[in-house]
Amino acid sequence: MRTAMEVGRIGSAELKDLVAGGSTLDLVFPVASLARLAALSPSAGHETSLRASLSFQSAAEGYSQVFPQVHVRVSGAVDLACQRCLQPLVLPVAIDALLTMVSSEEQAAELADPFDTVLLEDGELAPAQVVEDEVLAGLPLAPRHSDETSCGRDARMISGETHRPMAGLADLFGRGDRQGEE
């Protein structure tokens, strides 16, 4: 498992080797290292990280040439501010995308699905940028806790109340045990 810092950009020669070998890179990105995601996080991304797996393969249907592809899988979580109560919200991330690597917009236009592409700069791939782009694209427009009772200060009061019946249940079981001993 390599961290994102050690990888930076993948040069065109290494990229060619990765594609030829059908290799997989396993990377860890602290959310704090991804500026655009960290900007959305109340903790500046210091509490969460993303695990990414990039699998390289050749093949992809262009009209004039074969393009390399990268299968991007990302898991982990990002912390965001709930848009209802502005309190932290941890959003699980699970991304599975097959992207075709192209060197120009013209090449992307050749493909059946020109949207699932990564544009290489000078033949180089920037894994952090790819991962961040994919995660950003998958975020809800207005992230919120699943229901209002999970939000803010009131939530603690309400959840306190909902815990009481469980405590009552525990008492019931406790009595049941004691009865069993008698």
Ligand SMILES: [Zn+2]
């Ligand atoms: Zn909330």
